[in-house]
Amino acid sequence: MADHRIIVAAALDGAGWHPAAWREPSSQPDRLYSPDYWLDRVREAEEGGLDFVTFEDNFALQSSDRRGPDTATDEVRGRLDARLIASRVAPVTDHIGLIPVVNTTLTEPFHVSKAIATLDFTSSGRAGVQARVASRAEEYSHIGRHDAPTVDSSSSGPAELSVTEVGAKFEQAAEEVDAIRRLWDSWEDDAEIRDVATDRFIDADKLHTIDFEASTFSIRGPSITPRSPQGQPVVAALAHAGTPYRFAARATDLVFVTPTADNAAEILSAVRTAEAEVRREGDELKVIADLVVLLDASDSNGTEVGGADPNSTGPDESAAVRLERLDSLGRPLAEATEARIVVGSASEVADVVEELAAAGYDGVRLRPGVLTDDLPLIANQLAPELRDRGLTRSTYPQDASLRELVGLPAAPPSRYAGETGQNSPAPASAL
Amino acid sequence: MTDPNKKQIILAAYVGGVNEHTLWEAPGAGSQIEFDTFRHVAQTAERGKFDYFFLAEGLAVRQHGDDFFDHDIVGRPDTLPVLASIAAVTEHIGLVGTINSTFNEPFELAREFASLDHLSGGRAGWNVVTSFDAFTGANFRKGGYLDRDQRYQRAEETVRTVKELWDSWPEDAIVADKASGTFIRDASVGAFEHHGQQFDISGRFTVPRSPQGRPVIVQAGVSPDGRNFAAANADLIFSPFRDREAAAAFHADINKRVVKWGRQRGDVKIVPSVNFVLADSTAEAREKEAEIRQQTFTPKTVRVLAEQIWNRDLSDFDLESEIPPVEPDLESGRFVNGRTYHTDRNTDVAQLREYSQAHGGLGLRDVFIATRGRSDFVGTPAEVAQALDDFVQEDASDGFVVGNSVVPSGLDEFVDSVVPLLQERGSLREDYDGTTLRSNLGIPVPERGSTTPAIYA
Ligand SMILES: Cc1cc2nc3c(=O)[nH]c(=O)nc-3n(C[C@H](O)[C@H](O)[C@H](O)COP(=O)(O)O)c2cc1C
Numbered sequence: 001m002a003d004h005r006i007i008v009a010a011a012l013d014g015a016g017w018h019p020a021a022w023r024e025p026s027s028q029p030d031r032l033y034s035p036d037y038w039l040d041r042v043r044e045a046e047e048g049g050l051d052f053v054t055f056e057d058n059f060a061l062q063s064s065d066r067r068g069p070d071t072a073t074d075e076v077r078g079r080l081d082a083r084l085i086a087s088r089v090a091p092v093t094d095h096i097g098l099i100p101v102v103n104t105t106l107t108e109p110f111h112v113s114k115a116i117a118t119l120d121f122t123s124s125g126r127a128g129v130q131a132r133v134a135s136r137a138e139e140y141s142h143i144g145r146h147d148a149p150t151v152d153s154s155s156s157g158p159a160e161l162s163v164t165e166v167g168a169k170f171e172q173a174a175e176e177v178d179a180i181r182r183l184w185d186s187w188e189d190d191a192e193i194r195d196v197a198t199d200r201f202i203d204a205d206k207l208h209t210i211d212f213e214a215s216t217f218s219i220r221g222p223s224i225t226p227r228s229p230q231g232q233p234v235v236a237a238l239a240h241a242g243t244p245y246r247f248a249a250r251a252t253d254l255v256f257v258t259p260t261a262d263n264a265a266e267i268l269s270a271v272r273t274a275e276a277e278v279r280r281e282g283d284e285l286k287v288i289a290d291l292v293v294l295l296d297a298s299d300s301n302g303t304e305v306g307g308a309d310p311n312s313t314g315p316d317e318s319a320a321v322r323l324e325r326l327d328s329l330g331r332p333l334a335e336a337t338e339a340r341i342v343v344g345s346a347s348e349v350a351d352v353v354e355e356l357a358a359a360g361y362d363g364v365r366l367r368p369g370v371l372t373d374d375l376p377l378i379a380n381q382l383a384p385e386l387r388d389r390g391l392t393r394s395t396y397p398q399d400a401s402l403r404e405l406v407g408l409p410a411a412p413p414s415r416y417a418g419e420t421g422q423n424s425p426a427p428a429s430a431l
Numbered sequence: 432m433t434d435p436n437k438k439q440i441i442l443a444a445y446v447g448g449v450n451e452h453t454l455w456e457a458p459g460a461g462s463q464i465e466f467d468t469f470r471h472v473a474q475t476a477e478r479g480k481f482d483y484f485f486l487a488e489g490l491a492v493r494q495h496g497d498d499f500f501d502h503d504i505v506g507r508p509d510t511l512p513v514l515a516s517i518a519a520v521t522e523h524i525g526l527v528g529t530i531n532s533t534f535n536e537p538f539e540l541a542r543e544f545a546s547l548d549h550l551s552g553g554r555a556g557w558n559v560v561t562s563f564d565a566f567t568g569a570n571f572r573k574g575g576y577l578d579r580d581q582r583y584q585r586a587e588e589t590v591r592t593v594k595e596l597w598d599s600w601p602e603d604a605i606v607a608d609k610a611s612g613t614f615i616r617d618a619s620v621g622a623f624e625h626h627g628q629q630f631d632i633s634g635r636f637t638v639p640r641s642p643q644g645r646p647v648i649v650q651a652g653v654s655p656d657g658r659n660f661a662a663a664n665a666d667l668i669f670s671p672f673r674d675r676e677a678a679a680a681f682h683a684d685i686n687k688r689v690v691k692w693g694r695q696r697g698d699v700k701i702v703p704s705v706n707f708v709l710a711d712s713t714a715e716a717r718e719k720e721a722e723i724r725q726q727t728f729t730p731k732t733v734r735v736l737a738e739q740i741w742n743r744d745l746s747d748f749d750l751e752s753e754i755p756p757v758e759p760d761l762e763s764g765r766f767v768n769g770r771t772y773h774t775d776r777n778t779d780v781a782q783l784r785e786y787s788q789a790h791g792g793l794g795l796r797d798v799f800i801a802t803r804g805r806s807d808f809v810g811t812p813a814e815v816a817q818a819l820d821d822f823v824q825e826d827a828s829d830g831f832v833v834g835n836s837v838v839p840s841g842l843d844e845f846v847d848s849v850v851p852l853l854q855e856r857g858s859l860r861e862d863y864d865g866t867t868l869r870s871n872l873g874i875p876v877p878e879r880g881s882t883t884p885a886i887y888a
Contacts, residue, residue: 029607071618078639081546087515118509122516144632204501217572226506
């Protein structure tokens with residue numbers, strides 16, 4: 001019934017998006033730093049036919065306080081580098097896209113570009129990156145760079161970056177992503193020729209310096225890593241307001257937004273306005289709604305369905321009761337997330353997804369409340385429901401790249417193709 | 432059987448590509464970028480019970496004059512993502528990555544190596560290199576040119592800071608007790624503070640203590656500062672000294688420094704980078720080796736090597752028939768960029784001329800063929816096994832980083848024919864004893880909070 005296919009993804013983080021998720025019987029809190037834990041989660045998502053998973057990351061330790069570190073001891077703390085988790089699962093998964101969060105403010109664009117290009121090689125074209133602007137003061141104090149913005153002295157307690165400073169960081173982020181993309185283009189597709197007759201491993205005319213002059217930095221290039229299978233891996237960002245929307249409109253392919261039950265249309269139109277403001281060219285942003293989901297462990301007929309851990313809290317506990325129980329253990333979910341929380345049966349959640357699709361959204365990114373319960377439920381109940389409603393494809397297309405899975409043109413040519421010699425960058429437009 | 436009276440040979444496998452020793456022209460030469468190549472070499476090395484799989488790093492496409500290198504292998508994947516992917520298809524072999532200390536921050540390095548250590552079950556190692564040139568720096572926002580004498584000061588403070596970060600989570604920091612709701616033992620877990628000459632950082636580290644506590648530290652660099660840095664801070668040295676005499680002198684020199692910095696002789700293992708050529712007979716192996724040298728020194732390779740020494744454009748000279756009758760340019764900036772060069776240009780040119788004159792006026796190409804790029808271990812598998820074993824037992828090194836001229840299949844014959852002979856000699860394990868890189872190397876996990884001596888007080 002829906003007139004177009006939508007993107008369905010899952011956001012992976014720790015034991016799940018509920019602060020008490022790690023305390024559930026199914027949870028494996030002592031395995032959160034082990035490779036098999038992550039591989040199991042990604043394979044579950046792949047069994048559900050999801051388009052991609054994202055891996056959260058942050059240079060600051062998790063905190064219940066947006067302004068700085070907290071003193072909580074009852075929530076998950078500590079994470080592994082998301083790029084490396086994605087790389088660890090890449091050769092042992094087959095279809096699903098892998099999008100790690102990378103702090104693009106504090107990581108050199110050259111490093112980001114080659115890490116994601118390499119993930120694209122080891123995953124055979126399934127790589128992406130969620131560009132994250134460093135917005136917490138600790139992220140800067142951990143790196144200790146001289147270019148860290150000064151912090152807002154008016155806020156009491158631990159430091160929070162002021163709005164203007166974060167705005168400047170978004171401006172810079174657009175340039176950083178631009179640099180990363182140029183580095184991806186700095187080798188043309190067929191640069192490696194291995195021509196024994198002329199003793200040339202590469203055709204040097206197909207490598208290009210990018211000579212990128214941004215407002216606060218410059219990068220010469222070319223990349224050390226050749227052009228990857230997708231050419232341009234998929235770039236995403238999470239955005240909640242005008243400045244980040246404009247950043248996404250300038251720099252990314254996908255944007256994750258957080259509409260409530262009431263403002264989905266408004267947010268979508270704010271994104272479209274941002275695209276017009278920055279004069280985005282080429283494909284429209286794919287706008288993806290983030291939803292935190294807790295699913296009933298039984299289908300609408302009340303029969304138990306597979307997927308949830310058998311030691312879990314039982315088939316008769318509804319998602320709503322489960323949420324209430326988890327909320328009572330400590331910080332409630334509503335305080336821990338900015339995204340809409342959707343609780344109910346697979347068909348109720350599918351209704352919400354369908355409404356978003358009807359409102360013009362390109363897809364949803366589901367943040368499982370409890371990874372070890374809700375991700376299997378997404379894969380085994382929600383995903384089939386969405387397929388039955390014609391919202392998603394029935395199987396992975398053979399050898400599809402992530403670009404293809406999310407509906408972007410496959411393998412775009414390098415912007416430098418055909419040019420020889422120095423390339424001067426286009427002037428960066430303001431946010 | 433391993434023989435308790437013999438030193439155990441450390442073996443690492445190296446995917447070539449940095450220099451002319453890898454013959455991309457060879458039939459059967461595979462991709463230098465596809466994951467299958469790296470998987471093949473790592474799995475082959477694991478079959479041979481190697482200690483670790485090793486990747487070098489380059490952060491700029493090399494140039495001579497204004498031209499990109501095109502005669503040699505160009506391009507490589509990113510070190511740590513490849514190692515994390517290799518962790519998925521291997522079980523025991525260590526994973527050592529070369530990462531520059533000038534163009535990375537301690538917090539990033541600590542996060543990445545601790546993450547790799549978790550994701551590989553304790554198999555991570557870091558080869559600390561210190562390239563610091565402006566040519567490479569142009570690829571980075573921060574630039575990154577360092578004074579030559581500052582590179583190891585930064586490297587040392589980097590390694591010290593990284594170790595502080597690795598130590599910031601106690602082993603028992605994660606309680607994860609569902610019933611009581613205690614996830615971490617206390618709210619200061621991961622707290623760190625480092626106020627030094629190079630870095631002024633503080634906060635809470637984000638990666639829990641990894642299986643090895645501290646991933647293994649490897650160093651590559653031969654200047655006096657580099658040697659002191661390694662003697663004080665490293666577990667292992669990747670050495671360029673492959674000639675028996677030079678290697679033995681280096682081994683002795685390092686061990687003297689190790690003792691001087693308050694550590695025990697043997698605390699720092701030394702593994703030179705070596706190549707091998709195998710055949711059924713000695714004569715055949717020698718012939719093969721000579722052929723490889725002929726193939727290695729293509730006209731372009733000769734020219735770029737010469738331009739690196741002379742530091743100038745040499746396209747006007749016939750390097751087949753002469754030694755360029757010009758003096759090296761000592762004034763200008765580097766003509767060849769992206770490659771290390773640490774000897775004296777005048778001395779190098781004088782030696783080439785001398786050799787040419789002593790051999791009837793050989794052209795430069797023939798001098799290179801005669802004097803450079805020799806494979807180190809050439810012969811039958813039995814001869815090579817014996818030579819490798821003697822090299823280690825006589826303290827010229829503690830093992831080898833084994834490269835090969837044909838990627839990725841070249842290591843196969845070494846593992847099939849030489850490894851069993853080393854095992855028979857009692858110098859190489861028949862199976863892995865543990866699951867971590869430290870257990871492969873027999874290097875204990877350092878106590879949390881223990882410090883290494885500072886060479887720059
Ligand atoms: C055996 C060996 C291998 C090296 N491998 C690399 C490498 O992969 N990447 C790199 O940037 N530098 C590499 N280097 C360069 C050194 O780290 C260092 O930058 C250079 O040798 C200068 O240090 P030194 O003056 O102490 O020799 C290597 C050096 C040696 C001796």
